[in-house]
Amino acid sequence: MKYLLLSYTPAAAWDAATADTPSAEALAAFAAYQQFEQELIKTGEFVSSEGLGHPAISATVRKSPAGVVATDGPFIELKEVLASFAVIDVASQERAVEIVSRMVEVLGEPVEIRPIMGADFAA
Numbered sequence: 001m002k003y004l005l006l007s008y009t010p011a012a013a014w015d016a017a018t019a020d021t022p023s024a025e026a027l028a029a030f031a032a033y034q035q036f037e038q039e040l041i042k043t044g045e046f047v048s049s050e051g052l053g054h055p056a057i058s059a060t061v062r063k064s065p066a067g068v069v070a071t072d073g074p075f076i077e078l079k080e081v082l083a084s085f086a087v088i089d090v091a092s093q094e095r096a097v098e099i100v101s102r103m104v105e106v107l108g109e110p111v112e113i114r115p116i117m118g119a120d121f122a123a
Contacts, residue, residue: 001091001093002047003090004085005100005112006113006114007083007084007086007109007111008109008111008112009083009109011081032106033049036099036102036103048086048087049086050086052083052084052085054081059071096113
């Protein structure tokens, strides 16, 4: 079954003014994450992973009484922002929790695990 891993980071730690220049801490976290990614590639459980742009340079599209409206960031004040996502394909939710627990232990940031409703979702 495939799972979407949503990685969050404290909003205060991610300065919009320096969003294009990663900090030493961000680079160290990325290097640690790459080790997990390589392990999952070897076990055949890795599908994909991407970092996300800062919310200040993002947009949201909503339907309103006036019609469909696109709004630039920054958005509501957040304590945490979605920083990246990964997709893994593992045998069970327990395996996903096992993998993510190790990542959170090393990286320190929360990760949400969401099942992907694909063809194998009902299996």
